[in-house]
Amino acid sequence: MNGSKPGKPAGIGRTRGRGHSRCAVRWSLSPHPGPLPWGEGQGGETARMPHSRVGHSRNWRTRRILRRSRTFPELNKLNLAGPRVRLRQWNDADLEPFAAMNADPEVMEFFPQPQTREQSIASLERLKRGIDERGWGLWAVEIEQGVAGFTGLAKPDFEAHFTPCIEIGWRFRRRFWGRGYAREAAQVALSFAFERLRLQEVVSLTAQLNERSQRLMQRLGMTHSPRDDFEHPLLPAGHPLRRHVLYRIRNTPDLLKRLNQELNETADRIVCPGSDSKN
Numbered sequence: 001m002n003g004s005k006p007g008k009p010a011g012i013g014r015t016r017g018r019g020h021s022r023c024a025v026r027w028s029l030s031p032h033p034g035p036l037p038w039g040e041g042q043g044g045e046t047a048r049m050p051h052s053r054v055g056h057s058r059n060w061r062t063r064r065i066l067r068r069s070r071t072f073p074e075l076n077k078l079n080l081a082g083p084r085v086r087l088r089q090w091n092d093a094d095l096e097p098f099a100a101m102n103a104d105p106e107v108m109e110f111f112p113q114p115q116t117r118e119q120s121i122a123s124l125e126r127l128k129r130g131i132d133e134r135g136w137g138l139w140a141v142e143i144e145q146g147v148a149g150f151t152g153l154a155k156p157d158f159e160a161h162f163t164p165c166i167e168i169g170w171r172f173r174r175r176f177w178g179r180g181y182a183r184e185a186a187q188v189a190l191s192f193a194f195e196r197l198r199l200q201e202v203v204s205l206t207a208q209l210n211e212r213s214q215r216l217m218q219r220l221g222m223t224h225s226p227r228d229d230f231e232h233p234l235l236p237a238g239h240p241l242r243r244h245v246l247y248r249i250r251n252t253p254d255l256l257k258r259l260n261q262e263l264n265e266t267a268d269r270i271v272c273p274g275s276d277s278k279n
């Protein structure tokens with residue numbers, strides 16, 4: 001698939017430097033640098049659009065990317081890895097951890113209800129199919145101990161004031177919370193969205209009550225305006241989770257540099273088990 005050992009995030013490997021041993025030192029997103037498969041130039045589509053369309057550029061561009069990426073399944077072969085995580089297509093062996101995660105009431109606290117095994121089977125199929133068709137989606141996040149959860153990009157399937165758009169989403173098994181895996185996986189997915197898909201903006205949405213998810217959005221540098229808050233149209237009026245917040249992050253010139261730098265800082269903090277720090 002990508003030359004890394006199966007079952008092990010691509011970035012993990014021992015290296016030496018500055019008198020001590022560390023793991024997974026340099027991180028890079030771009031296994032396929034250069035133009036997108038469909039040949040968009042560096043300036044992006046918006047730069048070439050007639051003036052009259054500039055105001056609609058974000059929606060227009062999002063629709064175009066969604067349409068075109070369906071015909072480029074080779075995007076699916078991307079190797080998306082951070083220092084400790086690898087984002088990849090799902091396989092059948094992932095069903096057990098995936099279903100256990102979706103059945104955990106703590107993980108599903110801010111969803112209408114936990115998922116049954118049958119719902120998880122159907123949901124895993126949908127995630128797989130989405131990645132097969134578009135080349136990107138909600139990827140499995142693999143760490144050294146196995147599948148920790150999922151992170152990736154999706155197109156909300158309802159209408160709201162901010163749609164069409166591409167959102168970033170995440171869900172992790174409870175035992176892997178509080179270790180920075182979700183943040184790292186999200187940084188990789190955002191880099192993909194901005195560097196490869198050349199999106200101008202990515203949003204993230206969650207129930208107003210879901211503070212942990214919002215903290216992650218803030219740590220990623222996403223911003224929130226109360227004007228963007230909305231009632232989720234797929235939840236009934238009066239439902240305690242209906243009020244949602246929307247966070248946004250735009251593709252600014254220094255964003256990819258910052259994401260890269262933060263991933264490299266994570267890599268620099270990893271010390272290999274058994275390494276001698278006095279080397």
Ligand SMILES: CC(C)(COP(=O)(O)OP(=O)(O)OC[C@H]1O[C@@H](n2cnc3c(N)ncnc32)[C@H](O)[C@@H]1OP(=O)(O)O)[C@@H](O)C(=O)NCCC(=O)NCCS
Binds near residue numbers: 169
């Ligand atoms: C939302 C969710 C993904 C956040 O996971 P998380 O583990 O809190 O997020 P991170 O990976 O960024 O970890 C951050 C925490 O790890 C700590 N941490 C430890 N080591 C770290 C490292 N190397 N790098 C970064 N943070 C690290 C941070 O201090 C932070 O702790 P804090 O929350 O006490 O401040 C998780 O709670 C979840 O799966 N929830 C259920 C599903 C859900 O609600 N999804 C969203 C629906 S819209």
